[in-house]
Amino acid sequence: xxxxxxxxxxxxxxxxxxxxxxxxxxxxxxxxxxxxxxxxxxxxxxxxxxxxxxxxxxxxxxxxxxxxxxxxxxxxxxxxxxxxxxxxxxxxxxxxxxxxxxxxxxxxxxxxxxxxxxxxxxxxxxxxxxxxxxxxxxxxxxxxxxxxxxxxxxxxxxxxxxxxxxxxxxxxxxxxxxxxxxxxxxxxxxxxxxxxxxxxxxxxxxxxxxxxxxxxxxxxxxxxxxxxxxxxxxxxxxxxxxxxxxxxxxxxxxxxxxxxxxxxxxxxxxxxxxxxxxxxxxxxxxxxxxxxxxxxxxxxxxxxxxxxxxxxxxxxxxxxxxxxxxxxxxxxx
Numbered sequence: 001x002x003x004x005x006x007x008x009x010x011x012x013x014x015x016x017x018x019x020x021x022x023x024x025x026x027x028x029x030x031x032x033x034x035x036x037x038x039x040x041x042x043x044x045x046x047x048x049x050x051x052x053x054x055x056x057x058x059x060x061x062x063x064x065x066x067x068x069x070x071x072x073x074x075x076x077x078x079x080x081x082x083x084x085x086x087x088x089x090x091x092x093x094x095x096x097x098x099x100x101x102x103x104x105x106x107x108x109x110x111x112x113x114x115x116x117x118x119x120x121x122x123x124x125x126x127x128x129x130x131x132x133x134x135x136x137x138x139x140x141x142x143x144x145x146x147x148x149x150x151x152x153x154x155x156x157x158x159x160x161x162x163x164x165x166x167x168x169x170x171x172x173x174x175x176x177x178x179x180x181x182x183x184x185x186x187x188x189x190x191x192x193x194x195x196x197x198x199x200x201x202x203x204x205x206x207x208x209x210x211x212x213x214x215x216x217x218x219x220x221x222x223x224x225x226x227x228x229x230x231x232x233x234x235x236x237x238x239x240x241x242x243x244x245x246x247x248x249x250x251x252x253x254x255x256x257x258x259x260x261x262x263x264x265x266x267x268x269x270x271x272x273x274x275x276x277x278x279x280x281x282x283x284x285x286x287x288x289x290x291x292x293x294x295x296x297x298x299x300x301x302x303x304x305x306x307x308x309x310x311x312x313x314x315x316x317x318x319x320x321x322x323x324x325x326x327x328x329x330x331x332x333x
Contacts, residue, residue, distance in 0.1 A: 005103075006031065007170065008076030010069070010091070012039050014052040014281065016082035018143035019107060020063070021056050025173040031064040033072040040065050045082035051280075053147045069094045077145070078103045078167065080137075081119065082283040085110030088119070092126075100128040103163060105135045105156075109191045111291035118188045119219040131184070132160045135167055138187045138243040140250035141176075143256070149175040155243035157181040157188075179242075185233040187243045193228060193308075194248040195285030196292060197221040200307050201252040203314065203321050205260070206267020211328070217307070218252050220332045224307055228292070231303045259285040266314060267321055289315055307332040 008031030009020050016032075023030045035039055042050040047057045066072050073079060073095055079102050083091050089112055104127075106119035108117060115122050120134040135158035145152055154171055158164035159182055168178035181187060197218070204217055225248065226239040239245060251257050262283035265275040276283070293312045296302050310328045313319040 005077040005166075006075060007078045007080065008033065008064070008072045008202055009082060010072065011082035011084075011107075012036060012049065012052070013082065013084070015107060015145040017049045018141075018146035019051045019082055019137075020058070021053075021079060021146060022171050022173065022176055024058065024062055025176075026170045027062075029062060029064060031066075031072045031075045033066055033069050033106050035067065039065050040067055053143060056147050070097050073097055073099055073102070076102070078105060080105040081105040084108070084284060084287075085112055085119070086282065088112050088122075089114045099123075100130075101133075102129065103133045103135065103167075104129050105137060105167060106188060107137045109195055110288045111295075113190060113287060113291065116291065116294065118185065118192075122182055127229045133163070134158070134184060135164060136184050136188045136191070138170075138181075138191050139247040140242055141247075141251065143255060146176070151175050151177070153242050153246065154178045155181050155187060155241075157184045157186075157243070159184060173315045181241075181243060183235060183237050183243075184227050186235065186237050189229045189232055190225060190244045190247060192284075192288045193225050193282070193292060194251045196287075196289050196301055196308055196311055197225070197248055197257040198251040198257050199263035199266070199283070199285040199289070199315075200311050202257075202260035202263020202265075203267040203311070204263075204325060206264040206269075207322055209325070215252075216247060216332055221307055222248055223251070224305055227303045228296070228305060228308075231299065232295070253310060254313055256283075259283050262286065265309075272315055285311075286315060 008048050009016050010033045044060055048054050085108050104123045106120045112122045123129040138155040141152040141154050156164045156168040164180035168180050172178045222245050256274035258281045292308050310324050314321050314324050
């Protein structure tokens with residue numbers, strides 16, 4: 001891989017917008033697919049995304065914009081997907097051209113609900129993309145801080161270290177530091193799970209629990225994440241690295257975290273539907289909670305996941321948050 005390869009981003013939310021901004025620091029040209037005609041036209045006229053990170057201004061001569069997903073797929077060699085997991089399937093179904101020879105990068109923070117697969121697994125099984133051509137982007141890195149050009153860190157995971165290094169190079173700048181990893185599956189599970197734990201942190205805050213409990217919750221969350229990932233994909237990894245623990249902490253504690261915000265609303269008494277309607281952005285952890293629960297239920301020997309179980313009971317079974325968390329406190333140490 002080299003800088004001559006063409007990159008494209010799929011999605012028009014805050015994370016997709018941040019990714020385009022990072023790539024524009026290094027590339028002369030970036031493809032960008034967005035479903036909304038209005039967003040595309042506004043961007044061309046006003047040089048910014050009207051809905052997300054509107055403070056970020058783009059040079060439109062640097063962007064190849066299209067509402068036709070096939071056009072952008074054909075344009076690029078490296079396809080970076082930053083579409084919420086709940087909408088991935090419907091967008092992918094629009095692709096009619098072969099993508100088996102492309103490099104696919106997942107910036108999606110969840111499992112594709114229709115297939116029950118990680119994004120990388122889905123592209124391999126459905127679109128015949130080689131695992132060596134699949135990469136994952138992990139944080140800790142909030143889109144809002146990218147917009148402000150505050151120092152942030154990314155981990156690029158890929159089985160092919162040369163591809164990982166090339167992708168990482170194109171994301172690096174004076175405010176973005178990058179590292180690479182070969183734990184593609186582990187980091188993809190981690191970016192999914194941390195959103196569930198951020199919802200738990202938000203619920204706790206909404207219920208009035210303080211910093212002392214939050215620290216215990218996060219301490220238990222990283223151990224629970226380790227057990228889950230080890231069960232799904234056993235390999236040598238350091239769960240304390242920034243792609244796992246770092247991303248968990250920033251998502252659990254940051255005021256920018258939409259999942260924490262969503263959980264906070266649930267803790268304060270909002271219903272799931274009312275909280276979703278109130279938010280302008282998708283809380284990926286809502287969908288991730290169901291996926292994680294289903295994955296664990298499929299195992300012959302279930303992993304102990306008291307935090308995920310508690311969040312699932314509240315979001316999907318309508319259990320009372322206060323009573324559920326009172327029970328959860330007895331299971332943490």
